[in-house]
Structures are given as C-alpha cells and as structure tokens.
Amino acid sequence: MSMQVKRRADYQPPAFLISSVELTIHLHPQSTRVHSVLKIQRNGNHDQELVLDGEQLNLLELSIDGQTITNYEVTDSALVIPSVSNEFTLTTVCTISPADNKALEGLYLSNGVYCTQCEAEGFRRITYFIDRPDVLATYQVTLHGERKTLPTLLSNGNPVDEGINADGTHWVKWVDPHPKPSYLFAIVAGEFDVLKDEYITLNGKRVALELYVDKGKRDRGQFALDSLKRAMAWDEQEYGLEYDLDIYMVVAVDFFNMGAMENKGLNIFNSKFVLANPETATDEDFFNVESVIAHEYFHNWTGNRVTCRDWFQLSLKEGLTVFRDQQFSADMTSPLSNRIKHVRVIREHQFAEDASAMSHPIRPDEVIEMNNFYTVTVYDKGAEVIRMLHTLLGKERFRAGMDEYFNRYDGQAVTCDDFLSAMQTATDLDLAHFSRWYSQSGTPEITVSQKVSADKTWVTISQYTPPTADQQDKSELFIPLGFSCIDLNGRHYQDCEQKVLEGVLILDQPETTLTFDNGGQELIPVMLAGFSAPVRIKQGLSSEALLATFLYAQDDFNRWDALQQLYDWCITQYEINQSVEDKIWEGLRDALESEKNNYELLSECLVIPSFETLCQTRTNIHVETLHAAREQFAREFITKLENELKDVYHSIQLDSYQYNQQDVIARRCKNVVLGHLARLTQHEDLVKEHFNQSDNMTDSLGALKAAQHGHRELFKTLMETYGEQWKNDPLVLDKWFSLHATTERADILSHLTLLQSHPQFSIDNPNRVRALIGSFAFYNTSGFHALDGSGYQYLTDYLLKLDDCNPQVAARLVTPLTQWQRFDQHHQEQMRRQLARLLEHDGLSSDVFEKVSKSLAYESTAK
Incomplete structure (x- = not known):
C-alpha cells in the first residue's frame, strides 16, 4: 500500500478562483440534496482543465452558464471538466447520505442532529469545490428541513430570510459577507434549547449571542455564554479586535471528532467543552470550557479574517x-x-x-x-x-x-x-x-556546565538539537532563556558582562559563557524561568542545589520545576535499587512547610511527575522497573510526610461550591493531598467521607481518584454509586469510563471488553472511545505495557475496527504504539509487531497508514 505525499515546496496557486457560492440544501437522512451555484474565474493565463474536489458524492446535474454539459469526468476524488471559459457560473446538484457518514467529516447526522466538520478537507464531501484554504468566497446558504424534527436551521453569517414551503417544510437563508475558505463553512440543523444574550462592542455595536444545547441541558450552558462575553471583551482590550457580524452562535453536539471548530459566526463544539454546572463538571471542566470558548472566538481574527494559504x-x-x-x-x-x-x-x-x-x-x-x-x-x-x-x-x-x-x-x-x-x-x-x-524539528538540549577559580566562576551554556526522523542536520537556534544565578544561601548574582538583561539570556550561538565575581564558589544557574523556550535542560544539579532553588529562586515556575527534578532524581535511585537519604526527606519537609499556606504553589509541587513525563528523561525504558520505582517513591513520599500533609488537608475549609480562583486553588490542593493520604490504609474513612460530603463533581472525582490508588474495595463501592447516579448522563459517565480504563487490575482487558457493552458506550462516539480506549492506551501503564504484549494487541484489535468508521480518531489513538523507540528491546518488539499488523490490514485509512508506516520505517534510524 502506498499513499501520495504532499509537499509544502510543491505549492502552486489555484488554477481557478471562486468568488461566490450559493447553496440550497434540502436535508434528508439518506438523500440530502445539495444545489450549488459557483462563480468561477480562471487564475492567470493558462489553459488548464477545471478540477473540483469531491468525495462520496452522487452527481445528478451539471451545467455551465445554464447549459447542461456532458464533457466531464468523475473520479473517486474529483470532477474534471477539460474545457471552460475564463469566467463562468457552474451549477451542480448532488445527493449525499449524512446518516451513513460515521467518519464525522463533511455533513453527518447523529442523534437527530445534522452537523458539519469541514476542516481540513470535509467540504468536498458536501459538494464539488476547489477545497483548499486559499480559495476564499462569499456564501449564501438556504437550508430546507422538516419543521417538527428540525426547527433550528443554522449556517454561517447573518440570517436574512425564512419561510414555509408548500409541503410544510421550512427554510432559512443565511448570508456571510466575509470571504472565507470552504473549511470554515458550517451548517447545523436539529432541535435544541437556546440561551440568548447580547454583547455591545466598544464601538457600540450590538451583537446577538446564541448558545444551542441539547433539549434539557439549558442549565449547563450559562457559564459558556458568560465565558464568550469575557473573551470578546478581552480581545477588544488586549488586541483591539471587534466582532464583525450581527450574530455569534455556538452549538454543542455530542458526536464530534475535535474539541471545537471556529466556523465563521457558527462555532460547533464538542458538548464536553460547553456544558458545565457544579454537579456535573469539575473545576478543570469549567476551565476547559472557558479556554476553548475563547480559543474558537479568537480564531475570528487569527484564522478566519486572516487564514492559511495552505x-x-x-x-x-x-x-x-x-x-x-x-x-x-x-x-x-x-x-x-x-x-x-x-x-x-x-x-x-x-x-x-x-x-x-x-x-x-x-x-x-x-x-x-x-x-x-x-x-x-x-x-x-x-x-x-x-x-x-x-x-x-x-x-x-x-x-x-x-x-x-x-x-x-x-x-x-x-x-x-x-x-x-x-x-x-x-x-x-x-x-x-x-x-x-x-x-527545524526536534527538541533543543541546553547543557549547563561551570568552572571555578579562586575568585571567579564561569558558567557555559551550549545548545544542541539531536537529529530527528525527518531531519538529520540541525542548526543553532535563537533561544531566549529565562536565567538567574544563586548560591546555596540564596544570594543572587549578575554576570560581569551583563549578557543577561531583564532576566533573559539570548542563546543564538552554539555556546556562550557567563562570568561571575563570586569569590570562587560553585553557583546554581536557575534556567528557563517561566519555561521561556521549549527546550530540555541538562544540568545535573545536586539534591541540595535543587532544594536551594526551590527556597530562593524568584520565579515560581523554577521553584516548581526544581522539586519535579528532585522527585525524578529520587525515582532514579529506586530504579537502581538505591535509597533516598533522610536529609532529602528532611529538606522536602522543610520546603513544603515553608509553603504550607500557599495552596497554589503547594498543589503543583505535591504532584509527582507522571510516568509519561519520566519517560522524557530516559532512554531504553524498562517499563516495569520505572513504574515500580515511581510507585515506591509515591508510597515513601506519604509515609515520610504524612503528618505535614494531613495538617494541610484539614487546614483547607471551604463553604458550598463556587467556581472562583481562590476556591479552585484550595480545592485542588486538598484533592492532591487526599490522593497521597489515600495510599495509607488508615485514611480509607477520610476518602469515603470526602466522597459522601462532596457537593460538587471536583471533590467527587477527587475521592474516586484517591481510592483508585490503594483502596480497591472502596474504589469499587464508590464507582458503583457514581455509575448508578450518572448512568443516563454520557458526558459525566466519560469520567467513570476513564477511571475504569486507568485502574491497574489483572483482568483489565476483559474489563474493558465488558465496559464496551455498556448502554452509553458506542464506537461511533469519539468522546466515549477516547474516555475508555484512549485512557487505557495513554495512561494505564501496567495494562497497556503488559510484558506479554496483550495491551498492545488489545489496542490494535480495536483500532482495526475503529479505522473502518472513524480514521481520524483511530490515527490519534495509535500514537502510543508509534513511540516504541523509547522503550527496551522487549517492549519495542511487541509494539512493532502490532504496528506491522496494522500496516498489513487491507483498506487501512491514509490517516493511520501515514503514522504506522513512518513509525516502522524509523527502525533503521533509531538504532
């Protein structure tokens, strides 16, 4: 099997441009009729044939300037017309089947709702078009549908007219005056509850805001609507950018491959990033709703008004x-x-x-x-x-x-x-x-070394980017490094040549050296304040220096990062069967005691690096050894620091749930601490009490995650209670699926199979698949990386089924297998075996084929 490779260097301007689009769409589950009128112009002086993209379309009519034509060719991916004039109007009529579209690209029907997803190349599944982002046109769209089942008919732009047809169906006409690429086209049709509001811009323009949610979910939409208004105000204040249509609509749908889509004036959202109230959504969910609402709104200028050439x-x-x-x-x-x-x-x-x-x-x-x-x-x-x-x-x-x-x-x-x-x-x-x-691809590595004389210290900082699968030769980059320098007592030093200006060192050469007058003692370079560049730091600081960094660094990111490095170092000791000295535990105890009332920093510093993070500082990883070492450290962590953490837990007292930052920070800290305490059997009642007294989803989930660490019977009991309570709410139940999928148990694979028969699980719904299969593949270390390769085989078996209906999601879930290079030889062989199974599968999608073929081809360069 081979696939055509597309290259950036091969870009050519489109042979034809489309200035305006008029679509009339009659919605039907199996036979939606799309009548398209395109005004097309030749782009430049050439005699090329007209090629329009089109997939899974049934062409019924084709005419140019009102005259039916017969000289054309239809392939699986295109409509080709060999001879056209320089400027003309092309009319086509096609039918498509939204109900049969399980890939969720183009126009599809799920749960009674018609919805589109056209980025990147979905519009060609709706009608014939030059489906590329550098072809911008204005759109007029008239939607026809049943009044009873499809009372809401939405498209991009402003609504300009509506009416009732003779057969009792109704129609709505939409006009978008701003030229846009086809990937920003959208329609939604169905029955919704709607929340309405308005926003008045700084220039006094009134913008109607409309938020569409499933019937019965109206009470979960207000936070998203409020978030939208905050985003609009922020964009005006920070960037002077004002919204440009009369109406801004957000629609929440359950079946969606992405998080959300910024279609011009009609944003379509995965419902998990819209629906939120304290009973059903965690603090993290509220944060994500606000963040994604803002992201899609900000696209109105950075993506829509100014878009991508290719x-x-x-x-x-x-x-x-x-x-x-x-x-x-x-x-x-x-x-x-x-x-x-x-x-x-x-x-x-x-x-x-x-x-x-x-x-x-x-x-x-x-x-x-x-x-x-x-x-x-x-x-x-x-x-x-x-x-x-x-x-x-x-x-x-x-x-x-x-x-x-x-x-x-x-x-x-x-x-x-x-x-x-x-x-x-x-x-x-x-x-x-x-x-x-x-x-340039790859992650630059910044190496820090120092040389000490009787009165000076020289700190040398160098950069190197290792070869990557796609590029062997690398050049030095222009890297802004947040930088400061301290000693073990917390004194700060400025370099003699003042290369560090306002806390930033510019590294634009292979290396640079800083000189310090400090009496000839070893210093502690504090690197990457605020994570000022996406690089790795190779420094090898001692545990004493890392603790001093936490105590004395001015940047809180550096302080957090110092403890993460210290935890990593401790876990390494357990990997090689060494112990962690008492002085380190004493230093940690003092460090945490110094911030016991700083819940924000404390909550972050108490999180032990994940297995996935630890993998990034290691090669030839023996999964079982690293996983066991991390678990040993976590157990030792709470054993040594139990009294201090218990005091922190009980010091945090909160009233009834509110989503404000002070409470969010305190709640997070309390739940992180509970997760540690739960590793000790004597705190089982505390976990149970935390769950039973919870008045919000954040604390309920915090108790479940805590129980997952060690109280298996309690975890089972609480999960049964949770599952029964939320059995009819798929979005909430996704958290339940995810917890099951990440639980370490000997029968995890049979348990996953059983969960797939749950009434709320469907292979057609990306959220369910990501919650169950995705959580297992990405985050169940012992289950996925089982020594016999059964976890890899389980994922592969599922991907073979998933790829037939939704290649996009399958391609994302194959990612853990494609990262086999990090692991020891045994795991590498098991993972490559499953990748080979995928590659040999007849009919494998291009989405999955690309990732798998590249991963297997990487074998020769990885050794």
Whole structure:
C-alpha cells in the first residue's frame, strides 16, 4: 500500500478562483440534496482543465452558464471538466447520505442532529469545490428541513430570510459577507434549547449571542455564554479586535471528532467543552470550557479574517490562537497553574512526538493525510514559538506587530513568513535567525556546565538539537532563556558582562559563557524561568542545589520545576535499587512547610511527575522497573510526610461550591493531598467521607481518584454509586469510563471488553472511545505495557475496527504504539509487531497508514 505525499515546496496557486457560492440544501437522512451555484474565474493565463474536489458524492446535474454539459469526468476524488471559459457560473446538484457518514467529516447526522466538520478537507464531501484554504468566497446558504424534527436551521453569517414551503417544510437563508475558505463553512440543523444574550462592542455595536444545547441541558450552558462575553471583551482590550457580524452562535453536539471548530459566526463544539454546572463538571471542566470558548472566538481574527494559504501553514492560525487563549486563561485564572499545565503538555506529549517517527517542524514540509497535521507540535510548540516572540519583542511591540499583521493581511490567505514579516516591522531584532523555529524539528538540549577559580566562576551554556526522523542536520537556534544565578544561601548574582538583561539570556550561538565575581564558589544557574523556550535542560544539579532553588529562586515556575527534578532524581535511585537519604526527606519537609499556606504553589509541587513525563528523561525504558520505582517513591513520599500533609488537608475549609480562583486553588490542593493520604490504609474513612460530603463533581472525582490508588474495595463501592447516579448522563459517565480504563487490575482487558457493552458506550462516539480506549492506551501503564504484549494487541484489535468508521480518531489513538523507540528491546518488539499488523490490514485509512508506516520505517534510524 502506498499513499501520495504532499509537499509544502510543491505549492502552486489555484488554477481557478471562486468568488461566490450559493447553496440550497434540502436535508434528508439518506438523500440530502445539495444545489450549488459557483462563480468561477480562471487564475492567470493558462489553459488548464477545471478540477473540483469531491468525495462520496452522487452527481445528478451539471451545467455551465445554464447549459447542461456532458464533457466531464468523475473520479473517486474529483470532477474534471477539460474545457471552460475564463469566467463562468457552474451549477451542480448532488445527493449525499449524512446518516451513513460515521467518519464525522463533511455533513453527518447523529442523534437527530445534522452537523458539519469541514476542516481540513470535509467540504468536498458536501459538494464539488476547489477545497483548499486559499480559495476564499462569499456564501449564501438556504437550508430546507422538516419543521417538527428540525426547527433550528443554522449556517454561517447573518440570517436574512425564512419561510414555509408548500409541503410544510421550512427554510432559512443565511448570508456571510466575509470571504472565507470552504473549511470554515458550517451548517447545523436539529432541535435544541437556546440561551440568548447580547454583547455591545466598544464601538457600540450590538451583537446577538446564541448558545444551542441539547433539549434539557439549558442549565449547563450559562457559564459558556458568560465565558464568550469575557473573551470578546478581552480581545477588544488586549488586541483591539471587534466582532464583525450581527450574530455569534455556538452549538454543542455530542458526536464530534475535535474539541471545537471556529466556523465563521457558527462555532460547533464538542458538548464536553460547553456544558458545565457544579454537579456535573469539575473545576478543570469549567476551565476547559472557558479556554476553548475563547480559543474558537479568537480564531475570528487569527484564522478566519486572516487564514492559511495552505495546510502546511496551520500553526499560523493554531499556534497563534493557542498562545492567545493561554494569555486569556492566565488573566482569568492563575498564571502559575496555567503555565505548568501547558509545560506538562509539552514535556509529556510534544517532546515525545519530537523523539518519534512523527517528528516535524511547527510548519511541516510534507504529509500524506492532512488530518495528521493536528498535532501538539503544530498547536502547543507553535504557541511556545509565539510566546518566545512575545518575550523578545515585549508586550507593546508585540501588539504593534499584530496590528500590522491585521492591517496587511485582513481578508487574505497567508503564510508563516508573512506573519514574521509583519512582526519584523515592530522590532530592530533581525527575526531571520529566529525563523528557524518554523522549519527545524526536534527538541533543543541546553547543557549547563561551570568552572571555578579562586575568585571567579564561569558558567557555559551550549545548545544542541539531536537529529530527528525527518531531519538529520540541525542548526543553532535563537533561544531566549529565562536565567538567574544563586548560591546555596540564596544570594543572587549578575554576570560581569551583563549578557543577561531583564532576566533573559539570548542563546543564538552554539555556546556562550557567563562570568561571575563570586569569590570562587560553585553557583546554581536557575534556567528557563517561566519555561521561556521549549527546550530540555541538562544540568545535573545536586539534591541540595535543587532544594536551594526551590527556597530562593524568584520565579515560581523554577521553584516548581526544581522539586519535579528532585522527585525524578529520587525515582532514579529506586530504579537502581538505591535509597533516598533522610536529609532529602528532611529538606522536602522543610520546603513544603515553608509553603504550607500557599495552596497554589503547594498543589503543583505535591504532584509527582507522571510516568509519561519520566519517560522524557530516559532512554531504553524498562517499563516495569520505572513504574515500580515511581510507585515506591509515591508510597515513601506519604509515609515520610504524612503528618505535614494531613495538617494541610484539614487546614483547607471551604463553604458550598463556587467556581472562583481562590476556591479552585484550595480545592485542588486538598484533592492532591487526599490522593497521597489515600495510599495509607488508615485514611480509607477520610476518602469515603470526602466522597459522601462532596457537593460538587471536583471533590467527587477527587475521592474516586484517591481510592483508585490503594483502596480497591472502596474504589469499587464508590464507582458503583457514581455509575448508578450518572448512568443516563454520557458526558459525566466519560469520567467513570476513564477511571475504569486507568485502574491497574489483572483482568483489565476483559474489563474493558465488558465496559464496551455498556448502554452509553458506542464506537461511533469519539468522546466515549477516547474516555475508555484512549485512557487505557495513554495512561494505564501496567495494562497497556503488559510484558506479554496483550495491551498492545488489545489496542490494535480495536483500532482495526475503529479505522473502518472513524480514521481520524483511530490515527490519534495509535500514537502510543508509534513511540516504541523509547522503550527496551522487549517492549519495542511487541509494539512493532502490532504496528506491522496494522500496516498489513487491507483498506487501512491514509490517516493511520501515514503514522504506522513512518513509525516502522524509523527502525533503521533509531538504532
């Protein structure tokens, strides 16, 4: 099996442009009729044939300028018309079957709701079109549907007319005046509850806000609507960006491959990122709702008004918008917890991607399946690159660069180079060197060493980016490093040459050396304040130096990171059958005691690095040894610090549930501490009491996770109570599925099979599949990595079924198998065996084929 590779270097402008689209759509489960009228112009002086993308379409009629034509060819992926004039109107009539569309791309019908997902290449499953992001057109859409079952008919833009047909059906006409690419097209039709509000912009414009949710879920939508208004106000204040239509709509649907989609004026959301109240949603859920609502709204300018020329430029909109939603969330909630949350994603997932066969720059060079561009590298590392720009330019100049970007490119489809060109106008710094972050893959390694004389200390900092699967040769990067220097007593030092300015050292060469007048003693370089760049630090600080960093560093991220490094070091001792000295436990006790009332920092510092994070600092990983070492450390941690943690738990007293940052921080700290205490049998009653007295989902779930650590019978009892209470609420039950999937038990595979027969589980619903199968594959260390390879085989068996109906989700869930390079030989062989099974499967989707074939091909370069 082979697939066509698409390359960024092969980009050519479209041979034809489409200026306007008129669609008339008659909705029907098996035979939706799509009448399309396109105004098309030849782009440049050429005689190429007209090629329109189209998949799974039944073409009924075809005419040009009102004349039926017969000289054309229809293939599985295109409509080809060999001879056309320079400017003409093309009319087609097609039928499609939304009910049979289980891939959830294009137009599909699920749970009685018609919904679209057109990014990246779904529009071609609705009608014939030049389905690429650099073809922008205005849209007029008229939807027809049954009045009883489809009372709501929505599309992009503003509603301009509606009526009743002679057969009793009804119709609504929508007009979007802003030219947009086809991937931003959307329609939704069904029966919903609706929440309405309005937002008045700084310029006095009234914008109608409408939030559509499933019938009976109206009480769970208010927080999302309020979040939208906060996002609109923030974007006006921070970036001067005002909304540009008369109406802004958000629709929550249960069956959705992504988190949400920023379709112009009609955002379609996975319902898990809209529906929230204290009984059904955790603090983390509330945070995610606000963050994703903001992300999709911010796309209105960074993605919609200015969009991508081609999909290789995806980080142009996604990396930039992720950075913007991170800024927003930090302003709305806690800057420290937000930053740590993002760093965990980078370290656990993006660094792993960089080290795998799927390594690619944030602006990739080639791809087989466009859906595989939606990666943590493009999104999250892309956001880190924007954050570095923000650090280098400063807030005011960054804003000036953004203003220039919008002034230059509003209404256009552009590239990452265009963005950098606009930012260059706001700084004297030459961004040519910095731009390598867009084209170079891999995780840079920053090595820190020092030399001490009688009166001076020299700290040398060097950079090196290891070869990756896609690139062997690397160049030095332009890296802003948050930097300070202290000694064991907490005294801070400035380098003699003042290379460190305002806490930032620019590393733009293979290495640089800083000189300190400090009486000739070894210093503690405190690296990467605020996680100023997506790099690894190789420093080898002693446990004493790490504790001093926690006590004396000025940056709270550095303080948290110092303890994470110390925990990692302790776990390493257990891996090699060594013990952790009492002085380290005493130092930890003193460190935690010093912050016992600082619940925000404490709650983060009490989290032990996950197995996934620990994997990023190791090679040739023996899963059983590392997992056992982490468990041993966790057990020792609570044994040594029980009294201190017990005092923290009981010191946190909260009234009835409120979602405000003070309570969120305190609640998180209390639940983290409970998770530690639960490892000791004497605290079983505390876990039970925590669950029974909970008036919110955060504490209920906190008790369940705590019981999962060690009280198996209690866990079983509480899970039965929880499962019975929420058996009719699929979104809440996803948490129950996930807890089951991540529980360590000898019969986990048969248990997973049993759970698949649950009435609320369906292979057709991505949320259910991610909650059960995804949680197992990504986070059940002992089950997934079982020594006999049964966990790998189980996932593969499921992926073979899932790929037939939803290749996008299957491609995401195959990721843990593709990262086999990190593990010891035995696990590598077991994982590669299952990847080979996938590759040999007839009819494997391009989504999964690309990841699997690249992973297996990486074998020769990994050794």
